[in-house]
Structure formats: C-alpha cells, structure tokens
Amino acid sequence: MDASKIDARDRALDGEEVARLRQALDEQEQRSLRLLADFDNLRRRTAREQDAARREGRRAALLPLLSVLDTLERALAVGSTDPDFYEGMAATHRQFMTALREAGAEPVDSVGQSFDPNFHEAAATAPSESVEPGTVVRELRRGWRVGDELLRPAQVVVAAAPKANDPWR
Amino acid sequence: MDASKIDARDRALDGEEVARLRQALDEQEQRSLRLLADFDNLRRRTAREQDAARREGRRAALLPLLSVLDTLERALAVGSTDPDFYEGMAATHRQFMTALREAGAEPVDSVGQSFDPNFHEAAATAPSESVEPGTVVRELRRGWRVGDELLRPAQVVVAAAPKANDPWR
Numbered sequence: 001m002d003a004s005k006i007d008a009r010d011r012a013l014d015g016e017e018v019a020r021l022r023q024a025l026d027e028q029e030q031r032s033l034r035l036l037a038d039f040d041n042l043r044r045r046t047a048r049e050q051d052a053a054r055r056e057g058r059r060a061a062l063l064p065l066l067s068v069l070d071t072l073e074r075a076l077a078v079g080s081t082d083p084d085f086y087e088g089m090a091a092t093h094r095q096f097m098t099a100l101r102e103a104g105a106e107p108v109d110s111v112g113q114s115f116d117p118n119f120h121e122a123a124a125t126a127p128s129e130s131v132e133p134g135t136v137v138r139e140l141r142r143g144w145r146v147g148d149e150l151l152r153p154a155q156v157v158v159a160a161a162p163k164a165n166d167p168w169r
Numbered sequence: 170m171d172a173s174k175i176d177a178r179d180r181a182l183d184g185e186e187v188a189r190l191r192q193a194l195d196e197q198e199q200r201s202l203r204l205l206a207d208f209d210n211l212r213r214r215t216a217r218e219q220d221a222a223r224r225e226g227r228r229a230a231l232l233p234l235l236s237v238l239d240t241l242e243r244a245l246a247v248g249s250t251d252p253d254f255y256e257g258m259a260a261t262h263r264q265f266m267t268a269l270r271e272a273g274a275e276p277v278d279s280v281g282q283s284f285d286p287n288f289h290e291a292a293a294t295a296p297s298e299s300v301e302p303g304t305v306v307r308e309l310r311r312g313w314r315v316g317d318e319l320l321r322p323a324q325v326v327v328a329a330a331p332k333a334n335d336p337w338r
Contacts, residue, residue, distance in 0.1 A: 004176070007173070007176055008176070011176060014187055018183060018186050021194055028194060028201060032197060032201050038208065039211065042212065046215045050218055050219055051222075053219045053220075057225065057227035058229060061226070065234055075261060080251045080253075082254060085254065088243075088244035
C-alpha cells in the first residue's frame, strides 16, 4: 500500500473512533444526569422519611401512655377521703399533662366544636335544643394530636336535632 | 492545497478530536463512578439515620414522662389513709410501668450490679462489709434505657471498702 492509501484507511478508522467516542460520551453524560436526578430525589425523600420516622417514634412512645392518663383521671374523678394523698395525685396529673405537651402532644378540641371526623369519633348522638345539630356536646374520652397528626380521636357525643317522635334521631 | 495535504490536515484534526473525546469520556466515567459511590453512601446513611430519628422521637417523648412516674412513686411511697383511692393509684402505677415497656423503655438494673458509668451515676459512696467495693448498694432514682441506649442514668450509691480511719473513704 502507498502512503496515501494507509492515510485514507487510518482516516476512516479515526472517523469511526470519533463517532464511537461521541456516542459513548453522550451515553455517559445521560447516565450522570440520571444519577444526579436519582441522588436529588433520594436526598429529598430522606429528609421527608426522617421526619416521618421521628413522628412514628414519638407516636409509638406516646400512645400507650395516654391510657395511663385515662386511668389516673378516672381515679381522680371518684375522689378520695385523704386530701393530702389526693393532692399528690392531682399534682402528678398536672405534671403528666405538661409532660405530654413537652413531648409535642396536645388535646383535641371537642366540646362546642363542630363534629370533625378527622379528630372526633361519634360514640352517640343526643337531641339538643341549645346547640346546632352536629356540635360536640360531650367528650367521653379525650383525643390527642401531635400538630395536625392524630394520635387518637376524641370519643364524643354529638348533638342531633330535637324531634318529638324520635328524640335519639 | 492538494488532496493529500487536506487529508493530512483533516487527519490531524480527527486525531485531536479523538484525544479530546477520550479525555471527556474518561472524565464522565469518573464522574458517574463518584456519583454511584455517593448514592450508595447516602442510601446506607439514610437507613441508619432513619433508625436514629425513630429513636430520637421516642426518646423526646419518653424523657419528660419519666419524671411523672417519679412523682407518682414518691406519693405512693408516703402511703394513704384511703385504701380504695390508693389502690387506684397503685393500678395507675402498674399500668404506667407496662406502658413504658410497651414504648420500648426498660429500667436500668442497678442494685447488686457492678457500677457501670454507662448506665449509673454515682451520687454517693458508702462503706460496706457485705459487698465488693464498686457494687451498687442503693438506687436513688431509677434509670431507663431503650435497648442499649440510655434514656437517663440510674442515680446510685456505690459500695466503698470499709476503712477504720476514713469510713466514707
């Protein structure tokens, strides 16, 4: 082969190599972009999931303790013939409420509010002439929430329209 | 220019292009590898951090409630002249202990154990002839842990060697 033929062959090989490299480079760039996007998504999801895990940990810790407060309140409601001991338990109760608030939990508003299925659980209805139907008139068990998230619903009695024939609606 | 000169010039340009492309491709490949490694690290860290966030949520919820239990126990220790009311409070206390265990918390072992600075806080030492020096002989405040993680240390009194001249060591 003469020199110009070798040149031509090498030239063709270089041209192929350029085309191959350009394609490989393009693929690698696409790959990097996809990885960057995945990375960003994971980072965003991570932050969200960490918040969720923190709330879940708090929720798991608080739920069983709410029943303890219920028991304490039932006992306090009965009263005692020993005023000193009773006062010690009333103080324990106040500290309990404060500790739950410190832990981020707050009682759900109920009596006087409109019934809200997101926060209230209707245990019964009762006819009422004094309030609008659908208003919570009594709380049977206190509900608790952490921010907008429900720990447990308030169990409530809801006002029904007063009716002569069907007082319980 | 004759054809062979144009060929030679184009050939040189292609050669430069190939070198440039090869370098760019190499850089992109390195970049993808780094991103993949970062991605894997983030994923591993994410799993760890989620566990940590769950524990942190639980810890933040439980800590203020441990003081409530302390108050309840102090009042129970004093006793009451109203046995029915007292029994209601004793039941509240049992339920409280159960709820804390349900929430994942466990009391720290102390009396009879060797003093362990990871779980015990020495409030005082007391000479003892009956137990090895360094043994916990009394618990002033119960400690709590979640698994191997300490919520709060037990405050304890630790046995010291009995000495004639310096009984408190």
